[in-house]
Amino acid sequence: MAIRPVDGWLPLTDECLHYTEESEVPPDLKKYWHQRYSLFSWYDYDILLTHDAWFGVTPEAVANRIAEDMPSHNLSNPPKDIIVDLFAGVGGNTIAFALSGKWDRVIAIERDPATLACAQHNAAIYEIPEGVITWVLADSFDYLARVKRQQQQQVRKHELVDPALDLDFSRTVLFASPPWGGVNYRDQEIFDLNTMEPYNLETLHEACRPMEHALYLPRTSDMRQIAKLAPKGGKKIEVVQYCMEGASKAMVVYLPAEEDASNQKG
Structure with a gap:
């Protein structure tokens, strides 16, 4: 799949929906529709979601807190000033990152x-100016592979560099909120991250290395599997449970950059 930064606005389609009455909502989405203001507080201003986005979007309060907690920036050397939302969906986390004011890109x-297209539309509703977010239509694994390939090729300054692929590894944080394979994870007391679909824990971690990255995972994820991701050299990983109304919604695993990332620039 091609890496294509979006120039302008993608067209809205019949899949981009806004329900105003419960009678319009498919039965499997009614539970989520009743929680619509926790997903987007500005829902009534014509927020658009695809069918699957109702299951996967991060609740706004959680997205905002994650945006506050994401490791940054001016306190580090070099500063972390680029964030890449690898599974942007309809924009829940991306909007929060943009509104935080913490990132240059x-x-x-x-x-x-x-x-x-829904994500672009929703960002505009939240009054994020054009140009603040670089929208890229691509598979996230293909994107990361090409970023690393471009870095390894050591592109000369006079050669054309795709700005969406031009990342300084030492200044970049990746955020991955992947699909979890539906809602069946709720039936497991301890969720086996090796069975997460369509991407398991190892696949996600390997794709994101060596850059600093954060993984948004089910709240019951197996901590033993997460502990195995700890890098060598004594660096620790951080695991945070994010709650709403006293109940955990998800956990985020914050993983530091590997030692050689500081010397890798796109």
């Missing part, structure tokens, strides 16, 4: 055109 990756 916010890059949002989404492979589905209708979903990315």
Whole structure:
């Protein structure tokens, strides 16, 4: 799949929906529709979601807190000033990152055109100026592979560099909120991250290395599997449970950059 930064606005399609009455909502989405203001507090201003986005979007309060907690920036040397949302969906986390004001560059990756069109539309509703977010229509794994390939090729200054792929590894943080394989994870007391679909824990971690990255995972994820991701050299990983109304919604695993990342620049 091609890496294509979006120039302008993707067209909205019949998959981009806004429900105003419960009678319009499919039965499997009614539970989520009743929680619509926790997903987007500005829902009534014509927030658009695809069918699958109702299951996957990060609740706004959680997205905002994650945006506050994401490791940054001016306190580090060099500063972390680029964030890449690898599974942007309809924009829940991307919007929060942009509104936080912590990043010089916010890059949002989404492979589905209708979903990315919703994200662009929703960002505009939240009054994020054009140009603050770089929207990229691409598969996130293809995107990361090409970023690393471009870095390894040591592109000369006079050669054309795709700005969406031009990342300084030492200044970049990746955020991955992947699909979890539906809602069946709720039936497991301890969720086996090796069975997460369509991407398991190892696949996600390997794709994101060596850059600093954060993984948004089910709240019951197996901590033993997460502990194995700890890098060599004594660096620790941080695991945070994010709650709403006293109940955990998800956990985020914060993983530091590997030692050689500081010397890798796109």
